[in-house]
Each structure stands twice: as C-alpha cells, then as structure tokens.
Amino acid sequence: MLAKRIIPCLDVRHGKVVKGINFEGVRDVGDPVACAAEYNRQGADEIVFYDIVASYEGRGTFLDVVRETAKQVFVPLTVGGGISTVADMREALRAGADKISINSAAVKNPQLISEGAEIFGSQCIVVGIDAKRNKDGGFTVYVNGGRVAMPVDLLDWVVEVERRGAGEICLNSIDTDGVRGGFDIEMLQAVCKRVKIPVIASGGAGKLSDFASVFQQTTVTAALAASLFHFGELTIPEVKADCRAKGIAMR
Amino acid sequence: MIAVIDYGAGNLFSVCNALNYLNIAHTVTGDPAEVDRADAVILPGVGAFPAAMQALNEAGMTGAVCENAKKKPLLGICLGMQMLFEQSDEMGICAGLGLIPGEVKRIPSERVIIPHMGWNELVIRQESPLLQGIGTPLYTYFVHSYQAFCADENLIAYADYDGRVPALVTDGQFVFGAQFHPEKSGEQGLMMLRNFERMAK
Numbered sequence: 001m002l003a004k005r006i007i008p009c010l011d012v013r014h015g016k017v018v019k020g021i022n023f024e025g026v027r028d029v030g031d032p033v034a035c036a037a038e039y040n041r042q043g044a045d046e047i048v049f050y051d052i053v054a055s056y057e058g059r060g061t062f063l064d065v066v067r068e069t070a071k072q073v074f075v076p077l078t079v080g081g082g083i084s085t086v087a088d089m090r091e092a093l094r095a096g097a098d099k100i101s102i103n104s105a106a107v108k109n110p111q112l113i114s115e116g117a118e119i120f121g122s123q124c125i126v127v128g129i130d131a132k133r134n135k136d137g138g139f140t141v142y143v144n145g146g147r148v149a150m151p152v153d154l155l156d157w158v159v160e161v162e163r164r165g166a167g168e169i170c171l172n173s174i175d176t177d178g179v180r181g182g183f184d185i186e187m188l189q190a191v192c193k194r195v196k197i198p199v200i201a202s203g204g205a206g207k208l209s210d211f212a213s214v215f216q217q218t219t220v221t222a223a224l225a226a227s228l229f230h231f232g233e234l235t236i237p238e239v240k241a242d243c244r245a246k247g248i249a250m251r
Numbered sequence: 252m253i254a255v256i257d258y259g260a261g262n263l264f265s266v267c268n269a270l271n272y273l274n275i276a277h278t279v280t281g282d283p284a285e286v287d288r289a290d291a292v293i294l295p296g297v298g299a300f301p302a303a304m305q306a307l308n309e310a311g312m313t314g315a316v317c318e319n320a321k322k323k324p325l326l327g328i329c330l331g332m333q334m335l336f337e338q339s340d341e342m343g344i345c346a347g348l349g350l351i352p353g354e355v356k357r358i359p360s361e362r363v364i365i366p367h368m369g370w371n372e373l374v375i376r377q378e379s380p381l382l383q384g385i386g387t388p389l390y391t392y393f394v395h396s397y398q399a400f401c402a403d404e405n406l407i408a409y410a411d412y413d414g415r416v417p418a419l420v421t422d423g424q425f426v427f428g429a430q431f432h433p434e435k436s437g438e439q440g441l442m443m444l445r446n447f448e449r450m451a452k
Contacts, residue, residue, distance in 0.1 A: 003370040123394045251370040251390040
C-alpha cells in the first residue's frame, strides 16, 4: 500500500536555514545541508527547500545548497521559491532537485505549468497554492507569499493546474497557516474532490494528532510542515508513530 | 568497476551521486568497449519508452548492453527496468531489449492516482542477492505510469497499487530491474546498490 508522506520544509535565506533548529548532534543549525541530512535520518519522505529571498544574486548560493544535499541525501528533493521560467526549472533539476515547486509564477503565467510538464514530465512539477476564504464562502488564490489576492477562485484554479499537467498540488491555507490549530480540513477536502492528482496539505500543523487527522479526514497523500519540525517541537518519528498507531500506512 | 550507461537519461546524476556516496567505483560511459571491460552495468532511465530506446540505439549502446547482460550483472532502474522487457505500448508499440520475457503497459486500475508516485511497500516473492541483509518492512520510492507484466518466475518483489506492480524483476541469471528508484529510496535503496556492487565481484 502506498504510504502517506511526511515532508519537512526548510526555508533558506542566503544559503542558511532561516528558522532556528534544535537538532541534537547538528552543530551548525543554520546549515541547510546538515538539517536535510538530519531530516533524512529521521525518516522524512521528501525534503523541500524553499528559497525565501529568491534574488538573482543569491541564486547560485541556493543551488549550491541543493547540489550538496543531493550528494548526501537520498530521498526526493523539491525546490521552490523564485522559479518563474523553464530555464530556472532546468537549473534546479540539474543541481539535483527531483521536483520543482512553482506558485505565484504559475498564477501569473499558467503556461509555465504546461511547458514544465511537457519538457521535464508531470512528476517534476508541483504547483504550490496559497488560498484564503472569501466573504462569499469560497476560496481565493493569493500570490507573492500570500500577500496579494488574485481574482482567481481556488476550485477553478486547481482544475486548470491539473489540466495543464501538474503532477501534484501543495495547498497552503492562509487561514490556518501559523495558527497551529490543525490543517484546513475543509479547504483541503474541497480541493481533493476536484482533482485526481495528489494533494499535499500545508499550513496549520500545531500538534501531533493534526497529521493523523488530516489523513483520516481528507484524501491528501502528504502533509508538510516547517517550523514545527524546525524547532524540534515534534520529530518525524513521533508523527509517523502516531499515524501508524491510527492505522495510516507510513514508511 | 560499474559502467553506468550514458544515453541522456534524466536520473543519471542521482544514480552517480548515490554511487559516489557509497564509494562504489563506476564510470559513466557511452563507449561499448568500456562496458565490455566493466564488472557490472547500470541502465538508468526516466521519461518515455520510445524516446529512451531511440536514444540508446543512437548512442550505439543497445548491442553492448544486451551482450554484456549474458555474462555480468545488469541493473535497469525505472524506465531502464521497463526497457529490459520485450515491448511497451507507451505511445504505440515499441520493442524493448527483450532480456526478460514480458511487456510494459499502462497501470490498469482506474481507482488509483496515476502516476504511481511515492513510497510503497515491497511484497517479496523470491530471495535475491539484491535484497540481502535488508529488513522488512521495505519501502521504496516509485514514480511511474506504466508497469511491467511478467511471469511469477521473473518477479522478485511487487508493490500493491490496486493490483500487482512488479517492483524488482530478474531473468533468473544476470539481469535485474527495479521499477522504483533505489537512488531515492533512503537507506534501504542504498543497501540494494551496495548489494549490486557485491554481485559484480
């Protein structure tokens, strides 16, 4: 049976991990390569690197991090942040990324999804989406790190994302992100019902049982978290043990 | 020395990263003579079947792979595994290397998400030197939309994805194929590559 995936996300700025990590045995807690190796050791099913600055000048440093990690970590690596052209995708894949995550650039230029899928294969293309409830009871897509609302309905957008050949959707709920009250079950399930491609839950994990809950209440195939794992509040083995105890298939 | 066949496959560098990490001596080559000199051969592969067969033919490596498969261990990975079979119907019927009896078709179930992507547990059907020392549960990382159909005698292990997806196959002698990516399957995947190196000696 296909296992549900637990995915830690590392936010990288100028070649360093942004949020503080409390890992035993990792001396340089800002070193993204060491952190990725530690997540790998803990049993992470994939690792996401997110370039939060995504400046032209910092690109080389960021890709060096990906390149070094790919030499030491043997689970799939996803790279996101600042990818807005096919050339950016190619560069990240050549550095050792297995998947590319695009977000704002896809909303502004949906053709980017089709081109990426055609050239590199659907399995490479993850479309990240930030969305928030609106006053009409629907969900609106946001760009630029969740700061700018677009005139795009979430449930229309996910259908287009799938039609254009994306391999996965990583859905971040702005409503639950940072609140730590659990994943946005309602929004996730609405999206899961609309598309056949795998959906990754993001935003809102605050306690151990939140992971099992999202797998029990929606059909997402993976759950992503950043700060929860960064600060060592929860470890990946703890999360997996809890899910397993509740009958959810885990690696 | 393991020869990793260079014909433009996308996962070549991931495979080499893993071999480097394990300190396994290897050479990336498009030279048939170098394949003849190697102790074992790895055939990587990602993408579409016809394009990969064509690229292998155009690289002049098809003969070298088939000849050497009669006398030294060969490991096909992902699409490289599918190419070991007689044919595939991905984008029309296309002949494969014919080293293992069977064919490649789209994953038949309509109840599951295609591609089959993620970590799936292997159900082991026969012993293999590739699996030596690797405990269970054994989970490996898959990304594919087509799968092999082959006889039980060629099946080392399968994954359950609303049906049996052949995961590790063999011709019973020197030829092995992994539908999953051992180079992306964590510690257990690395152990398989290490076992393959042992078989080369």
